[in-house]
Amino acid sequence: MIRRYPLLMFCLAMSCLSAQRALADDSTSSGDRRAAVHTQLAGEYLKRGQYNVAVQEVREALTTSPRYPAAFGMLGLIYAELRDDAQATANFKQALEYAPNDPDLNNNYGWYLCGHGKPKEGVQYYLNALKNPLYPTPDKTLLSAGQCAATAGDYDNAKDYFTRVMRYRPDSVDARFQLAELGLKTKDYVLTRQNYNEVQRMAQPSAQVTFLGLRLEHALGNKEAEARLSEILKRQYPDSIETTRLLSGQLD
Missing domain, CATH: 1.25.40.10 (Tetratricopeptide repeat domain)
Known part of the structure; x- marks a missing residue:
């Protein structure tokens, strides 16, 4: 997303x-x-x-x-x-x-660390960036911090960061999508369903959204809904990464 x-x-x-x-x-x-x-x-x-x-x-x-x-x-x-x-x-x-207090520099080093196997350190630099009350893009940094925390397996803080994004951007499809993904990882399917429904309402149909719903139905054992979304994915997005993952059985 x-x-x-x-x-x-x-x-x-x-x-x-x-x-x-x-x-x-x-x-x-x-x-x-x-x-x-x-x-x-x-x-x-x-x-x-x-x-x-x-x-x-x-x-x-x-x-x-x-x-x-x-x-x-x-x-x-x-x-x-x-x-x-x-x-x-x-x-x-x-x-x-x-x-040391420059928010852009802290954000960028956090991005670098998160992409180089040091997510816990990276999150700290993202949080340093957020200490500046005049920082113009706290929603983007919180979103990145959430992804970084999730990579480190820190799901509680990841959920907090994604939720905080919506204080700044109530219409953030990306934050909703990440919360839905987080629900799948933690088996909190109520969290996934709630945010998947919001993503469907707010975003244009896409392979990513369809695959998210398919994986939710698969986790819940809803075979009919899973099969319906599987056909939509293969028919409408045959060349997508998501269809490749479906065909190779990568639903987790």
């Missing part, structure tokens, strides 16, 4: 071209301001898969402002993409040494 990504610092408000013009037109800007633009450019090049250019832009940022935390955070993301764990870890830690 969701795909997890860190809060990448891409050129959101300005394109790469406008960022380059900003550098050319403002030769007297402060070191941090120029470092910020170079870091934004690095994020855009990272998004395009131009890793060498992205690293070069970060180096430019650190030339103008050697202790600029976001630049080290960006290097962490670049090296994470390149699967250089030593460099990724070192740069994330350096970024947090300079800005």
Whole structure:
């Protein structure tokens, strides 16, 4: 239902071209301001898969402002993409040494740790990000924290994080979907049914939603409903991952 990504610092408000013009037109800007633009450019090049250019832009940022935390955070993301764990870890830690309370840096390092077999540590960095009352996307971070906690087998906290998402986003289909999945893992089929029904009401039909319902009916032993959803999945979504899982018997 969701795909997890860190809060990448891409050129959101300005394109790469406008960022380059900003550098050319403002030769007297402060070191941090120029470092910020170079870091934004690095994020855009990272998004395009131009890793060498992205690293070069970060180096430019650190030339103008050697202790600029976001630049080290960006290097962490670049090296994470390149699967250089030593460099990724070192740069994330350096970024947090300079800005330990920065919510984006904490979020991104949490994302990295959760994806590299350290979910308990990752959750703590997600929670650090949430300590900032002005943090603009607490719902996304709580969702990621819930997934991370569930990976670690900490189902009680995972349920709490997913539930808290809906304080910020009552219409969050992703939080409902994750709660339904959590119910299947913990055999709390009331939790699954309640949230599956909400997902059906709120979301467009999809292979993921159909497969969720199919697995619920399978767990409950409702053969007729399971067979009906199985036929829908195979007929409407024959090339989906979910249909492949169904045909290979992966219903857990």
